[in-house]
Amino acid sequence: MDEEKIIEFINNNIKIKNKDVILGPGDDTAVLKYDATNYLLLTTDSVVENVHFKRDHATLYQIGKKAMAVNLSDISAMGGTPLYALVSVGFPDGTKNIVAPLLRGMEKMSSLYNFDIVGGNISKAPVLFIDVTMAGIVEKKYLKLRSGACVGDNIYVTGKLGGTILKKHLNIVPRIKESRILIKRVNVTSMMDISDGLSTDLTRLAKASKTGFRLWLDKVPTSADAIKMSSSKKEAIAHALNDGEDYELLFTVPSSCKKDVPAKIGNTIVTCVGVITEERKFEGVYQDEVVKIEPSGFSHF
Amino acid sequence: MDEEKIIEFINNNIKIKNKDVILGPGDDTAVLKYDATNYLLLTTDSVVENVHFKRDHATLYQIGKKAMAVNLSDISAMGGTPLYALVSVGFPDGTKNIVAPLLRGMEKMSSLYNFDIVGGNISKAPVLFIDVTMAGIVEKKYLKLRSGACVGDNIYVTGKLGGTILKKHLNIVPRIKESRILIKRVNVTSMMDISDGLSTDLTRLAKASKTGFRLWLDKVPTSADAIKMSSSKKEAIAHALNDGEDYELLFTVPSSCKKDVPAKIGNTIVTCVGVITEERKFEGVYQDEVVKIEPSGFSHF
Numbered sequence: 001m002d003e004e005k006i007i008e009f010i011n012n013n014i015k016i017k018n019k020d021v022i023l024g025p026g027d028d029t030a031v032l033k034y035d036a037t038n039y040l041l042l043t044t045d046s047v048v049e050n051v052h053f054k055r056d057h058a059t060l061y062q063i064g065k066k067a068m069a070v071n072l073s074d075i076s077a078m079g080g081t082p083l084y085a086l087v088s089v090g091f092p093d094g095t096k097n098i099v100a101p102l103l104r105g106m107e108k109m110s111s112l113y114n115f116d117i118v119g120g121n122i123s124k125a126p127v128l129f130i131d132v133t134m135a136g137i138v139e140k141k142y143l144k145l146r147s148g149a150c151v152g153d154n155i156y157v158t159g160k161l162g163g164t165i166l167k168k169h170l171n172i173v174p175r176i177k178e179s180r181i182l183i184k185r186v187n188v189t190s191m192m193d194i195s196d197g198l199s200t201d202l203t204r205l206a207k208a209s210k211t212g213f214r215l216w217l218d219k220v221p222t223s224a225d226a227i228k229m230s231s232s233k234k235e236a237i238a239h240a241l242n243d244g245e246d247y248e249l250l251f252t253v254p255s256s257c258k259k260d261v262p263a264k265i266g267n268t269i270v271t272c273v274g275v276i277t278e279e280r281k282f283e284g285v286y287q288d289e290v291v292k293i294e295p296s297g298f299s300h301f
Numbered sequence: 302m303d304e305e306k307i308i309e310f311i312n313n314n315i316k317i318k319n320k321d322v323i324l325g326p327g328d329d330t331a332v333l334k335y336d337a338t339n340y341l342l343l344t345t346d347s348v349v350e351n352v353h354f355k356r357d358h359a360t361l362y363q364i365g366k367k368a369m370a371v372n373l374s375d376i377s378a379m380g381g382t383p384l385y386a387l388v389s390v391g392f393p394d395g396t397k398n399i400v401a402p403l404l405r406g407m408e409k410m411s412s413l414y415n416f417d418i419v420g421g422n423i424s425k426a427p428v429l430f431i432d433v434t435m436a437g438i439v440e441k442k443y444l445k446l447r448s449g450a451c452v453g454d455n456i457y458v459t460g461k462l463g464g465t466i467l468k469k470h471l472n473i474v475p476r477i478k479e480s481r482i483l484i485k486r487v488n489v490t491s492m493m494d495i496s497d498g499l500s501t502d503l504t505r506l507a508k509a510s511k512t513g514f515r516l517w518l519d520k521v522p523t524s525a526d527a528i529k530m531s532s533s534k535k536e537a538i539a540h541a542l543n544d545g546e547d548y549e550l551l552f553t554v555p556s557s558c559k560k561d562v563p564a565k566i567g568n569t570i571v572t573c574v575g576v577i578t579e580e581r582k583f584e585g586v587y588q589d590e591v592v593k594i595e596p597s598g599f600s601h602f
Contacts, residue, residue: 003423006400006423007423009400009401009404010400010404010421010423013401013404013408014404014408014417014418015408016417016419017411017412017415017417018384018385018415018416018417020384021385021417021419024417024418024419024420025418025419025420025421029420030385030387030419030420032384032385032419032436034335035336040341042385042387042419042420042434042436043387043420044387044388044389044420044421044422044432044434045389045422046389046391046422046424046432048391048424048425048426050427051424051425051426052424083319083321083333084319084322084331084333084343086331086343086344086345086434087345088345088346088347088389088432088434090347090349090430099307099310099311100310100314103310103311103314103315107314107315107316110318111318114318114319115319116315116317116318116319116322116325117315117325117326118317118322118325118326118331118333118343119325119326119330119331119343119344119345120311120326120345121345121346121347121432122304122307122308122311123347123349123352123353124349124352125349125352125428125430126351126427126428127426127427129391129426129430131345131347131389131422131432133343133345133387133389133434135333135343135436
């Protein structure tokens with residue numbers, strides 16, 4: 001069973017009973033009743049030793065930051081603002097020197113993104129794992145789902161993609177600020193974060209929106225590290241399409257609103273990379289040739 | 302560093318910034334702003350293979366139930382009602398037959414206790430771990446903390462303690478119903494759940510309340526399994542004091558309100574086991590002899 005199938009199986013077998021659940025599993029966060037103006041967002045994500053990091057390649061401070069960043073990215077994907085985090089840590093034996101630097105990394109993110117660590121749990125475990133649950137809020141009018149893309153919408157990404165394994169995966173900058181600016185200024189129809197590679201996540205967005213897409217492959221912004229890892233432009237694009245852990249925003253905007261989309265937000269570039277299509281095909285165009293896009297991003301299984 | 306020290310270190314190094322945090326780490330759940338009448342409760346707890354269960358001793362259905370039950374117990378400890386759960390699962394290879402029975406156990410608890418599973422995450426991991434975050438609410442007027450015990454209050458426990466390793470740890474009945482009945486009928490001054498053994502958790506409650514306690518050891522209700530595991534009454538009491546995973550309620554009531562405390566709620570007995578003292582000593586009385594009570598319950602380290 002691959003990751004996608006497991007998730008599908010789980011989502012099909014969960015029965016939502018409570019009317020306060022606006023949106024259950026299937027998007028970047030759950031969406032729940034909160035107050036008159038806002039929804040509550042809840043999401044969880046874990047980093048596991050030897051799966052998401054190796055301790056001889058990453059400091060504990062970086063791992064603590066990363067555990068928070070991947071969850072902040074989910075909150076940003078909904079248009080939200082982070083509020084609270086809970087942290088569950090599995091510690092292998094000999095924990096003495098783990099706690100302090102890990103916590104320092106988490107607290108760093110907590111002050112950068114202005115949320116509170118309000119609870120947690122520690123347990124023995126054969127390898128280090130950190131599971132974070134993040135709560136946030138979003139104004140009802142600004143909530144963005146991955147299912148809102150419409151035929152003819154343009155597809156955008158923030159930042160440059162690919163090659164994150166070299167450096168960026170340990171220094172993720174969740175796009176909270178960019179997301180908040182975008183949803184206030186632009187008619188964003190759908191949004192999610194790119195965690196498992198553009199090819200995989202855009203396929204998810206198109207499926208959720210019951211559409212297809214056409215990517216302009218030579219427009220896909222390739223990071224310096226994706227280029228460094230590649231011997232051709234085509235190879236760099238493949239990295240940008242398929243490497244995991246970009247944690248950039250992927251969103252759609254009606255083509256009539258193209259002029260509203262800023263080319264840059266602070267230092268973060270925003271690039272139009274394709275168009276949403278009616279026919280449910282997942283395609284790319286590279287030098288006038290149409291190619292099929294397979295979800296080839298990072299899968300855990 | 303032992304578990305208590307790690308938790309203390311973490312709690313001392315977290316700075317709460319947001320005024321909507323009514324209570325951060327240190328009690329059974331975090332307590333957060335919600336609406337005019339209620340607080341939001343958030344808690345997280347994990348079960349890890351070979352630490353909290355072994356797969357040849359427990360079915361996956363039981364493990365799924367347990368992962369939910371330990372979190373429900375935390376919600377009950379605050380006087381709350383569960384609303385939502387998020388589930389983060391670490392899967393070892395060969396997951397094919399794990400997902401369905403695990404989910405069935407979780408869904409069983411979800412329908413028994415009327416909460417929704419609204420999100421989750423799956424990841425590869427060397428052993429099976431399940432980290433659940435539970436959200437609940439409690440009316441502001443009914444919120445119960447572990448820090449509220451007053452000198453002279455009587456100490457109560459629900460159910461019978463000890464010997465859970467034989468059976469009960471795989472069939473935990475979170476005391477949601479009992480907790481709701483108690484807080485509405487009785488002037489409960491402090492409450493928590495017994496997860497790491499009465500000796501450990503009562504010490505935590507007394508420390509949080511800046512008091513001591515005196516336990517009447519021959520009044521401590523010993524489970525049939527604690528008796529089965531013991532060759533003397535004293536040994537059975539030691540099991541009741543120190544075995545982990547009871548998931549019963551521990552609470553205090555002013556002695557003037559003794560008459561309000563029911564002897565039984567449904568099939569769950571309620572027993573007065575001691576008194577809160579001004580002198581910060583943690584003591585027990587057994588056959589007229591005063592003994593020191595050490596926190597000897599389950600520690601993860």
